[in-house]
Amino acid sequence: MNTVFYISAAVAILSTAMVISRLNAIHALLYMIVSLLAVAMIFFVMGAPFIAALEVIVYAGAIMVLFVFAMMMLNLGQEAVERERNWLSPASWAGPVTLVAVLFAEFIWIVSRTGGSLPGGGGLGPKQVGIALLGQYLVGVELASMLLLAGLVGAYHIGRRMPRTGEENEASRAGISIKQ
Amino acid sequence: MNEILRPIVIMVVVLAYVLTVATALIWVERRLLALFQERLGPNRRGPFGLLQVVADMIKLFFKEDWIPPFADHPVFVIAPALIFITTLLSFSVIAFVPGFVVADLNIGLLFILAMSSIGVYSVVLAGWASNNKYSLLGGMRAAAQMLSYEVFMGLSLMGVVMIAGSFNLTAIVEAQRRVWFCIPQCAGFLIFLIAGFAEARRIPFDLPEAESELVAGYHTEYSGMKFAVFFFGEYIGLTLFSSLMVTLFFGGWLGPLLPGALWFVLKTFVLICFFILARGALPRPRYDQLMSLGWKLMLPLALLNLLITGAVLLAV
Numbered sequence: 009m010n011t012v013f014y015i016s017a018a019v020a021i022l023s024t025a026m027v028i029s030r031l032n033a034i035h036a037l038l039y040m041i042v043s044l045l046a047v048a049m050i051f052f053v054m055g056a057p058f059i060a061a062l063e064v065i066v067y068a069g070a071i072m073v074l075f076v077f078a079m080m081m082l083n084l085g086q087e088a089v090e091r092e093r094n095w096l097s098p099a100s101w102a103g104p105v106t107l108v109a110v111l112f113a114e115f116i117w118i119v120s121r122t123g124g125s126l127p128g129g130g131g132l133g134p135k136q137v138g139i140a141l142l143g144q145y146l147v148g149v150e151l152a153s154m155l156l157l158a159g160l161v162g163a164y165h166i167g168r169r170m171p172r173t174g175e176e177n178e179a180s181r182a183g184i185s186i187k188q
Numbered sequence: 189m190n191e192i193l194r195p196i197v198i199m200v201v202v203l204a205y206v207l208t209v210a211t212a213l214i215w216v217e218r219r220l221l222a223l224f225q226e227r228l229g230p231n232r233r234g235p236f237g238l239l240q241v242v243a244d245m246i247k248l249f250f251k252e253d254w255i256p257p258f259a260d261h262p263v264f265v266i267a268p269a270l271i272f273i274t275t276l277l278s279f280s281v282i283a284f285v286p287g288f289v290v291a292d293l294n295i296g297l298l299f300i301l302a303m304s305s306i307g308v309y310s311v312v313l314a315g316w317a318s319n320n321k322y323s324l325l326g327g328m329r330a331a332a333q334m335l336s337y338e339v340f341m342g343l344s345l346m347g348v349v350m351i352a353g354s355f356n357l358t359a360i361v362e363a364q365r366r367v368w369f370c371i372p373q374c375a376g377f378l379i380f381l382i383a384g385f386a387e388a389r390r391i392p393f394d395l396p397e398a399e400s401e402l403v404a405g406y407h408t409e410y411s412g413m414k415f416a417v418f419f420f421g422e423y424i425g426l427t428l429f430s431s432l433m434v435t436l437f438f439g440g441w442l443g444p445l446l447p448g449a450l451w452f453v454l455k456t457f458v459l460i461c462f463f464i465l466a467r468g469a470l471p472r473p474r475y476d477q478l479m480s481l482g483w484k485l486m487l488p489l490a491l492l493n494l495l496i497t498g499a500v501l502l503a504v
Contacts, residue, residue, distance in 0.1 A: 034260075034263070034313075034316060035263070038263070045306075057295045058295055058298070060295075061295045061298035061301075062298070064302035065298065065301055065302045065305055068305070068306060069302060069306055069308070069338075073305070073308055073334075073335050074335070076309070076312055076313075076316070077312070077328065077331040077332065080312070080315075080316050080324060080327060080328055080331070081328065134294070134295060134298075
């Protein structure tokens with residue numbers, strides 16, 4: 009099981025690095041999907057199959073499809089790749105790399121102090137997750153669902169069609185005024 | 189049986205079963221459609237035209253496998269493989285008879301939903317990588333259609349999960365000893381059936397390929413074996429949805445007299461015939477009609493079904 013963990017962790021890190029360094033947006037998104045799948049694999053190995061399945065369904069399967077969909081709608085061509093190439097200059101790497109190096113050094117220090125034992129352990133089935141979410145953390149779940157509902161209503165409001173203005177536009181294009 | 193040998197035997201048998209059924213379906217679909225439309229269909233090669241499939245396969249194997257120069261090469265190649273892998277992987281959690289299952293996961297149903305949501309990428313990426321406007325339109329339709337229908341496909345199955353109390357497909361079949369779930373979960377079954385048409389991209393919901401308006405949609409640029417993989421993947425998907433419906437709503441292997449495996453195959457076959465009949469009977473809706481049907485009718489119905497099921501379960 010440890011080998012599987014290390015292999016999927018390596019895949020996750022490698023594919024995340026590829027997400028940052030790809031010039032083509034769709035290729036970057038594909039690597040991001042691989043990275044999410046690798047994280048799901050890690051959850052599975054750590055004994056949380058329910059969270060692993062949700063990671064694949066929600067993140068890799070739904071949210072990333074929307075990203076790909078948006079990218080396809082924009083249909084960025086060769087110019088976008090060129091622009092990305094200009095943005096990804098070595099100078100722009102320096103800042104983030106330094107910060108990440110600090111985090112990595114901290115991580116190494118902590119692991120060397122605690123002996124690097126993996127958290128978690130026993131299995132966690134769908135039933136336990138459900139009981140925890142709708143028992144102990146009920147208020148949090150309800151708050152999150154209210155927030156999501158507000159988001160949904162907001163999105164509906166922004167995306168709604170306004171027939172009145174549509175008519176006016178068409179009328180003005182035809183040279184007719186509908187205002188009396 | 190031997191500890192190591194048994195899983196391998198199960199895997200080989202399941203794979204052989206799925207591939208045989210999918211191959212035979214090409215012939216079954218053409219002959220059945222012909223029957224419904226008062227034609228003969230393929231009847232020249234071999235008895236009842238059975239060898240027509242073999243002839244088609246040989247032809248596809250020897251066709252030039254052409255990749256257009258303007259396509260995105262790696263993505264173009266990966267896309268058809270994805271649909272094949274995800275649908276075949278889904279079969280690994282389907283229980284054909286008690287104990288005869290490749291991986292008896294306790295999240296079996298969620299695994300299938302996850303695989304079907306990854307399978308969307310196949311069509312979407314094929315459309316994008318072809319770098320052709322018809323393919324792109326097909327890919328975008330596929331993304332929107334499959335994403336919308338996935339939402340209530342998952343919700344329609346939760347009623348079954350609530351009654352059975354498990355995501356495990358073997359446990360779900362065992363919970364149907366008294367009554368098949370297609371009776372208490374009638375609404376859930378109908379919603380899942382409609383979502384199944386959309387997820388398997390079958391007529392009437394084959395808008396991503398809609399040959400009368402988009403040439404061939406997402407697989408316009410595909411030829412030779414890559415096209416065959418898409419074609420074949422669609423039939424495997426059809427078999428998967430029929431098997432899943434049998435497991436979830438029609439009691440899987442349960443049935444009198446005949447052995448369980450035979451019951452499973454028989455029920456699957458009846459459902460597949462229904463899918464083919466629908467193809468012969470129904471016209472294709474417009475794209476916006478498809479989307480508004482999904483969000484404005486099916487989603488509220490699925491939520492209502494879930495609400496009523498929950499209330500009944502709490503009351504009983």
